Amino acid sequence: MVAYLCPFDMKRDIFQAIADPTRRAIIALIALQAMTPNAIAENFHTTRQAVSKHLRILTECELVTQEQKGREIYYRLKIDKMKEIDEWLEQYRKIWESRFEQLDTLLSELKQQENMR
Amino acid sequence: MVAYLCPFDMKRDIFQAIADPTRRAIIALIALQAMTPNAIAENFHTTRQAVSKHLRILTECELVTQEQKGREIYYRLKIDKMKEIDEWLEQYRKIWESRFEQLDTLLSELKQQENMR
DNA sequence: CAAGTATGCAACCATTCAGTTGCATATGTC
DNA sequence: GACATATGCAACTGAATGGTTGCATACTTG
Numbered sequence: 001m002v003a004y005l006c007p008f009d010m011k012r013d014i015f016q017a018i019a020d021p022t023r024r025a026i027i028a029l030i031a032l033q034a035m036t037p038n039a040i041a042e043n044f045h046t047t048r049q050a051v052s053k054h055l056r057i058l059t060e061c062e063l064v065t066q067e068q069k070g071r072e073i074y075y076r077l078k079i080d081k082m083k084e085i086d087e088w089l090e091q092y093r094k095i096w097e098s099r100f101e102q103l104d105t106l107l108s109e110l111k112q113q114e115n116m117r
Numbered sequence: 118m119v120a121y122l123c124p125f126d127m128k129r130d131i132f133q134a135i136a137d138p139t140r141r142a143i144i145a146l147i148a149l150q151a152m153t154p155n156a157i158a159e160n161f162h163t164t165r166q167a168v169s170k171h172l173r174i175l176t177e178c179e180l181v182t183q184e185q186k187g188r189e190i191y192y193r194l195k196i197d198k199m200k201e202i203d204e205w206l207e208q209y210r211k212i213w214e215s216r217f218e219q220l221d222t223l224l225s226e227l228k229q230q231e232n233m234r
Numbered sequence: 235c236a237a238g239t240a241t242g243c244a245a246c247c248a249t250t251c252a253g254t255t256g257c258a259t260a261t262g263t264c
Numbered sequence: 265g266a267c268a269t270a271t272g273c274a275a276c277t278g279a280a281t282g283g284t285t286g287c288a289t290a291c292t293t294g
Contacts, residue, residue, distance in 0.1 A: 011250095019136030020252080024205075031212060037271065050253050052272060071261035071270050079216065082209040088141075089206065092199040095148060099196065128280095137282080154241060167283050169242060188240050188291035239292070250281070255274105262269075 014084050017061040022046070023054045027063065027077060034067065034076035131201050134178040139163070140171050144180065144194060151184065151193035 018024055022044065029040055037055060041048040055075055058064045063081050067074040135141050139161065146157055154172060158165040172192055175181045180198050184191040 013138070015132070015141065016136045019133045021130070022252085024132065028208070031209065038269090046252085047254060048270090049255080049272080053252075056272080073271070079209060079213045082206065083213065085202070086206055086210065089199065089203055091145070092148060092196060093203065096196045096200065139282085155239090163282085164284060165240090166242080166285080170282075173242080190241070235294105237293085240290080241288100242290105243288085244286090246285080247283090248281100249283105251279080253277090253279105255276080257275105258271100258273085260270080260272105263267085264265105 012057060012061055014061050014063065014081065015088075017058055017063055018085070020054070022050075023058060026051070026054055026058065030064065030075055030077045031079075034074040036072050036074055040075070129174060129178055131178050131180065131198065132205075134175055134180055135202070137171070139167075140175060143168070143171055143175065147181065147192055147194050148196075151191040153189050153191055157192070 018027070025044070026040055029035060029043060037048060037052050040055070041051040044051060055064065058075075059066060061081075062078060064075045064077055067076060135144065142161070143157055146152060146160060154165060154169050157172070158168040161168060172181065175192075176183060178198075179195060181192045181194055184193060
């Protein structure tokens with residue numbers, strides 16, 4: 001829940017944030033180690049400003065945090081925020097696990113019938 | 118990996134498919150029970166054609182399948198495809214679980230030190 | 235079989251988006 | 265302190281997107 005909504009603040013949710021392949025790649029890059037915009041940009045063929053734009057979006061979605069050290073800014077992945085996707089996925093995980101269990105039960109019953117012959 | 122890319126076929130990946138709130142709502146709607154476009158559209162304030170468009174996108178991304186019965190088409194969620202998101206999330210799950218274990222270990226050590234006083 | 239119902243697609247429109255260019259500000263170095 | 269480096273933002277552009285309107289096709293009903 002955000003305190004307020006501006007025309008550009010928090011206008012995207014986390015799913016919109018990860019929809020872009022470049023942003024997913026940035027997330028993967030900084031997953032284990034915070035990195036600076038220049039260090040991140042070195043891994044892409046686009047401009048540094050394009051990467052900076054993506055970092056702003058990820059920051060607005062609270063997926064990353066900034067940590068300034070002199071003129072360098074370190075962007076760190078807020079791993080806890082990724083749990084929001086996991087929590088959303090939980091409802092579907094229950095469904096596919098439920099179906100897997102149903103299949104497992106069916107297979108067991110079929111095996112039992114097989115053994116009774 | 119798709120066999121080929123057309124200007125509109127499979128041009129979105131599953132993350133782009135779930136980026137739109139309406140499509141996520143459609144997914145939730147048909148998660149347990151296949152539904153027809155009209156039945157789905159009854160839950161939204163947009164036009165039936167807008168819903169139809171979203172269903173096409175979800176179909177192209179292999180998130181749903183179609184099952185025609187007379188003039189009615191039943192759209193069913195391909196729950197297995199949702200695992201693709203889970204698989205992508207696995208790399209981050211390992212990170213937050215690892216950090217949780219590190220925290221747990223630290224707490225245990227602190228408790229041991231507490232007991233030695 | 236005419237009328238009703240279900241459904242998708244093309245064209246259009248306004249908005250959003252991703253990347254680029256240009257520029258400004260802040261920090262570090264020599 | 266001049267110069268180099270790090271970084272973000274505004275403006276622009278072309279492409280993509282989501283919703284609407286109009287229309288066509290297929291199936292159902294009376």
